[in-house]
Amino acid sequence: MPKNVDRRPTLADVAALSGMSKTAVSMILNDRPGSRLSADAARRVRAAAEELGYRPNPAAQSLRLGRTKTLGFISDQITVTRYASEMIRGLLSAAKEHGHTVLIAETEGDDATISDEIQAMIDRRVDGILIGLLGARMIEVPETPADVPVVIVNGTSTTGHPSVLPDERTAGHAMARLLTDAGHRRVGVIGNNPRAVSSPLHSVTIGPRFDGIRAAFAEAGVDPFIMDVPDWNPDIGYTRTLQMLDAHPDITAILAGNDGVAFGTYQAIAERGLRVPDDISVASFDDEELASFQRPGLTTARLPYDVMGRTAVEMLLGERPLGAVLIPMPVIERASIRGLDRPAEIHSDESISSSEA
Amino acid sequence: MPKNVDRRPTLADVAALSGMSKTAVSMILNDRPGSRLSADAARRVRAAAEELGYRPNPAAQSLRLGRTKTLGFISDQITVTRYASEMIRGLLSAAKEHGHTVLIAETEGDDATISDEIQAMIDRRVDGILIGLLGARMIEVPETPADVPVVIVNGTSTTGHPSVLPDERTAGHAMARLLTDAGHRRVGVIGNNPRAVSSPLHSVTIGPRFDGIRAAFAEAGVDPFIMDVPDWNPDIGYTRTLQMLDAHPDITAILAGNDGVAFGTYQAIAERGLRVPDDISVASFDDEELASFQRPGLTTARLPYDVMGRTAVEMLLGERPLGAVLIPMPVIERASIRGLDRPAEIHSDESISSSEA
DNA sequence: CCACGGAGCTAAATTGATTCAGCATCGCCG
DNA sequence: CGGCGATGCTGAATCAATTTAGCTCCGTGG
Numbered sequence: 001m002p003k004n005v006d007r008r009p010t011l012a013d014v015a016a017l018s019g020m021s022k023t024a025v026s027m028i029l030n031d032r033p034g035s036r037l038s039a040d041a042a043r044r045v046r047a048a049a050e051e052l053g054y055r056p057n058p059a060a061q062s063l064r065l066g067r068t069k070t071l072g073f074i075s076d077q078i079t080v081t082r083y084a085s086e087m088i089r090g091l092l093s094a095a096k097e098h099g100h101t102v103l104i105a106e107t108e109g110d111d112a113t114i115s116d117e118i119q120a121m122i123d124r125r126v127d128g129i130l131i132g133l134l135g136a137r138m139i140e141v142p143e144t145p146a147d148v149p150v151v152i153v154n155g156t157s158t159t160g161h162p163s164v165l166p167d168e169r170t171a172g173h174a175m176a177r178l179l180t181d182a183g184h185r186r187v188g189v190i191g192n193n194p195r196a197v198s199s200p201l202h203s204v205t206i207g208p209r210f211d212g213i214r215a216a217f218a219e220a221g222v223d224p225f226i227m228d229v230p231d232w233n234p235d236i237g238y239t240r241t242l243q244m245l246d247a248h249p250d251i252t253a254i255l256a257g258n259d260g261v262a263f264g265t266y267q268a269i270a271e272r273g274l275r276v277p278d279d280i281s282v283a284s285f286d287d288e289e290l291a292s293f294q295r296p297g298l299t300t301a302r303l304p305y306d307v308m309g310r311t312a313v314e315m316l317l318g319e320r321p322l323g324a325v326l327i328p329m330p331v332i333e334r335a336s337i338r339g340l341d342r343p344a345e346i347h348s349d350e351s352i353s354s355s356e357a
Numbered sequence: 358m359p360k361n362v363d364r365r366p367t368l369a370d371v372a373a374l375s376g377m378s379k380t381a382v383s384m385i386l387n388d389r390p391g392s393r394l395s396a397d398a399a400r401r402v403r404a405a406a407e408e409l410g411y412r413p414n415p416a417a418q419s420l421r422l423g424r425t426k427t428l429g430f431i432s433d434q435i436t437v438t439r440y441a442s443e444m445i446r447g448l449l450s451a452a453k454e455h456g457h458t459v460l461i462a463e464t465e466g467d468d469a470t471i472s473d474e475i476q477a478m479i480d481r482r483v484d485g486i487l488i489g490l491l492g493a494r495m496i497e498v499p500e501t502p503a504d505v506p507v508v509i510v511n512g513t514s515t516t517g518h519p520s521v522l523p524d525e526r527t528a529g530h531a532m533a534r535l536l537t538d539a540g541h542r543r544v545g546v547i548g549n550n551p552r553a554v555s556s557p558l559h560s561v562t563i564g565p566r567f568d569g570i571r572a573a574f575a576e577a578g579v580d581p582f583i584m585d586v587p588d589w590n591p592d593i594g595y596t597r598t599l600q601m602l603d604a605h606p607d608i609t610a611i612l613a614g615n616d617g618v619a620f621g622t623y624q625a626i627a628e629r630g631l632r633v634p635d636d637i638s639v640a641s642f643d644d645e646e647l648a649s650f651q652r653p654g655l656t657t658a659r660l661p662y663d664v665m666g667r668t669a670v671e672m673l674l675g676e677r678p679l680g681a682v683l684i685p686m687p688v689i690e691r692a693s694i695r696g697l698d699r700p701a702e703i704h705s706d707e708s709i710s711s712s713e714a
Numbered sequence: 715c716c717a718c719g720g721a722g723c724t725a726a727a728t729t730g731a732t733t734c735a736g737c738a739t740c741g742c743c744g
Numbered sequence: 745c746g747g748c749g750a751t752g753c754t755g756a757a758t759c760a761a762t763t764t765a766g767c768t769c770c771g772t773g774g
Contacts, residue, residue, distance in 0.1 A: 008502075055476075055479075055480045056480075057420070057482065058480060058481050058482070059416045059417075059419035059420040059425070059482060060416075060420050062416035063414070063416040063417050063420055068416065070460075085442045088461070088463075089463065089465075092461065092462065092463050093463075093465070096462075101460050101461075101462065101477065101481065102460065102461055103427075103458050103459065103460055103461075104445070104449065104458075104459055104460075104461050105449065105453075105458065105459075106445075106446065106449050106450075108446075108450070119412075120458070122412075123412045123413075123415065124415050124458065125414065125415065125416060145365075234650040234652075238652065260650075263650055267652050270627055290620075290647055290650075293591040293617075293620055293621075293647075295591075295595065295624050
């Protein structure tokens with residue numbers, strides 16, 4: 001009976017077929033610099049490897065080298081989230097470029113299990129760990145062996161791990177500026193989230209986002225109507241926009257906390273028989289897919305999850321220094337903001353709006 | 358100089374500390390049946406392992422055992438998709454329950470690279486491979502070693518691999534039935550996709566979905582207005598709904614191809630000054646997150662990605678037979694369908710609709 | 715008194731790759 | 745002609761686990 005049925009070829013098989021030693025084969029296939037093997041030997045070895053369809057066994061390599069060429073990605077809810085899976089795309093493609101694969105795990109929202117997941121990754125001897133968060137906040141990360149770097153994507157840690165965050169302050173400033181530059185001076189903001197801002201454990205980005213917003217309005221001499229909200233979702237966007245419209249019927253623009261809120265804002269505006277952007281301009285943050293579904297398209301500051309994922313991998317793989325990085329949020333201009341250069345005046349009397357007919 | 362600085366403890370370390378052999382330690386820690394080691398020895402070994410914080414090296418285990426306790430998940434676009442990341446959640450939790458971890462890779466839409474990704478997974482000696490598809494279609498899957506099972510989630514293969522698909526025919530029937538049961542007899546359907554139905558390489562589910570729809574309408578004696586479309590997205594939903602409303606002003610319900618189409622349908626209905634569900638009922642398929650954002654909430658048949666992912670893992674891990682499985686699509690009833698039991702009559706003359714005031 | 719069997723344990727082989735140390739052979743220089 | 749260095753290659757150790765084969769006691773039955 002043949003002994004080599006269906007067994008995957010090993011280095012030894014290649015050595016035997018090529019008539020060389022395992023050492024030689026290893027050196028040739030790895031292009032080891034400094035090895036002085038003849039061109040002829042190299043040719044024979046490569047031919048043999050090709051013929052057998054030889055693939056190195058990564059388990060054996062890991063065992064010997066102590067590196068696994070594998071990264072661990074642990075998320076709280078990312079994989080489940082409508083928009084943040086872009087992060088996975090970014091990190092996957094960066095990892096692939098460096099010949100690494102990625103293991104995934106999810107805590108399903110329970111921060112306590114993050115410790116277990118990290119341990120599981122370390123048990124598997126990953127070369128580095130990424131922790132991806134759905135909402136950008138500060139979390140507690142257990143200590144890890146010094147040789148396993150950890151970077152947090154869309155968050156920070158209480159113990160100061162390297163991190164990748166969106167540059168929210170600049171984005172907040174840019175979006176408010178977009179509105180004031182378009183001539184809007186009476187604008188509603190829905191909404192600040194005092195609880196989230198109260199502690200980095202709730203959010204590390206909502207604060208900067210609103211700092212930027214406030215700064216830009218102040219620079220333009222605009223005093224916006226900022227409404228506090230307990231959470232950001234379409235339902236809250238809807239009800240608060242209705243309130244805003246009642247309280248300040250003369251506003252010309254609404255800046256929403258994120259695209260989910262803006263979704264509700266669109267609904268409320270339609271409910272009142274108003275039009276975006278003719279009557280009310282709308283802008284927001286995140287650039288979820290649904291921002292492009294809106295009619296007219298929603299102008300929003302994009303959360304660059306893909307770049308963040310990619311950047312984190314580059315940090316892990318030593319391509320850029322480990323540290324705290326801020327990724328710019330590109331402004332995606334669609335059609336939800338109207339310029340008020342001149343037509344702003346005719347807005348004083350609402351009864352003549354029939355002039356459109 | 359100490360030799361054991363910062364090195365992770367190995368089986369040999371546990372053996373040394375407990376005064377036993379590596380063999381004994383291995384047998385005890387693995388609860389090997391048939392080994393006749395004393396209770397006292399077991400206690401000492403476990404204590405030593407605990408004290409050192411011993412964790413087995415999976416690379417060494419894989420090398421020896423040929424199993425990696427790792428599953429490979431390859432997708433075309435899943436990880437990037439707003440709704441299908443539920444599949445990852447399902448498969449992750451099932452894998453975790455069986456002590457397996459999951460490697461991910463993505464072809465980024467290029468089917469040609471699927472072969473490379475499979476090879477990469479096989480190189481890593483995964484115990485099984487999942488191929489997840491964004492749109493349910495038939496793909497070509499290269500041959501794999503007999504000891505590595507492959508199952509396709511949300512799709513099928515030309516070579517008849519085990520697969521997990523949603524039960525679209527039943528769902529199509531159920532949704533149409535929901536409408537006819539509510540008394541709707543003039544209903545628009547947006548839209549069938551002839552190109553997609555033309556070949557399993559485009560879709561293996563749109564056909565059954567529409568078969569079910571047609572069957573249910575036929576059973577109820579209803580002859581729906583079915584509109585063909587080239588694709589399913591909000592934009593098409595919007596323009597086609599406008600056309601549908603023009604062509605058949607007397608319809609009382611619209612069944613949309615999926616939630617994206619329904620999004621556009623809502624927009625078009627609002628544009629015409631009509632209301633969901635008072636004037637037009639709407640139903641669709643998928644249950645994306647945005648279905649719950651709609652106002653009123655959209656009644657839709659849920660694509661059970663999480664169950665599909667979980668089921669595929671159970672097949673890979675031998676918990677259920679490898680084969681073709683159909684997963685039921687639950688009907689998610691929200692508020693977009695109006696019962697027409699009696700009030701249907703007053704619809705004949707539109708001019709008296711002012712009676713609502 | 716010796717053989718035998720079972721209990722309790724261990725030495726060594728094995729898995730597949732990398733790498734250190736070193737062995738021939740050859741040409742060249744003194 | 746002897747020694748030296750370069751060239752081209754290989755044997756064996758190593759990584760950390762599992763597992764086969766077998767060793768040493770000890771008690772018991774013949």
